[in-house]
Amino acid sequence: MTPAPPTTTPPSLTGRFRRDPLLWVATGIAKLWWPVWGTVTRLPDQTGVDDGVLTVRIVDRERVALDENVVALTFASADGGPLPRWHAGSHVDLLLPSGRVRQYSLCGDPADQSSYRIAVRRIPDGGGGSLEVHEALAVGDTLEIKGPRNAFPLVLPGVTDGRDPAARHLRFVAGGIGITPILPMLAHAQRLGFDWSMIYTGRSRESIPFLHELARYGDRVTIRTDDEQGLPDAADLIGPLDGERPVALYCCGPVPMIDLLRTHLDGRTDVELHYERFSPPPVVGGSEFTVTLARTGVTTTVDAEETLLAALRRCNPGVPYSCQQGFCGTCRIRVLDGDPEHRDTLLTEAERADGEILTCVSRCAGDHLTVDL
Structure with missing residues (x-):
């Protein structure tokens, strides 16, 4: 005898009915329910989700200081579309080809959505970002940016507060x-x-x-x-x-x-x-503590007037960082043990509860931290 396919309702246990009535009704309901349920609960397609990264093309490069140590770069969207709006005081994160992330203020016209402009001074003894901009980027190159964001908004009197x-x-x-x-x-x-x-x-x-x-x-x-x-x-x-x-x-x-x-x-x-x-704020009210890098077992001391980021970079120079002011999130890592003292304005309470910390500004509320590095 050829077995019935799985979708066929079996007979009742008594043999009175060729198809069990209860199972037949349940099967019919399931055939209607599951497609509806699948549509309601289907996970959203994550492809194409906006991650805040925009690809731009360098369309102009100009020396804007007489000593030629400041270069202005103008970007246009790589797809030819309009760029996101911004307001005076905004900056973008430049994702450099080397993997470095640096923040630069927008210094063009906020009313012009066809282009962004930044200006970068060459700093020979800096972190390498300005040298990369000066020496490695040329008109026609594409790169990625994030933003714009505004940590320095212009509040105009009489416009936002109603005064004369x-x-x-x-x-x-x-x-x-x-x-x-x-x-x-x-x-x-x-x-x-x-x-x-x-x-x-x-x-x-x-x-x-x-x-x-x-x-x-x-x-x-x-x-x-x-x-x-x-x-x-x-x-x-x-x-x-x-x-x-x-x-x-x-x-x-x-x-x-x-x-x-x-x-x-x-x-x-x-x-x-x-x-x-444009540089890190001084550490105020800090206390000395130690930090251990869990992956290597190396322990170092963070001085009272030193940032946790600076101490970590002594042990691991490749630790990523950018703004050094607690708002970009590039330096975030996870604390495995110890009590963090959060001094940033970026992390949510859930992220802090999960052990995340921004090493450029935050510290230890006790005497020791162990971090996932």
């Missing part, structure tokens, strides 16, 4: 390559007719970029250089304040400049200080 714009003054302070996030802010403030002024400082006129673009603003921009006027103090950077008209001050430049302004303006109520730094 005439009651506020915008003051911009840029040091050297710190001009990059400031440039689109100037254009935006000028386009909207705001009362603003700027102090732009650097080692020399040969070293500071975009002087030709700033010329269109006339005496709104004051250029001062160390070789002509000496190192500026806080009063030189801020300019005259009448004490009556509140000032929103936006600063980007080297750490000593920012620290000088922060100290000078501490306790003042007539100046709002907004700033972005």
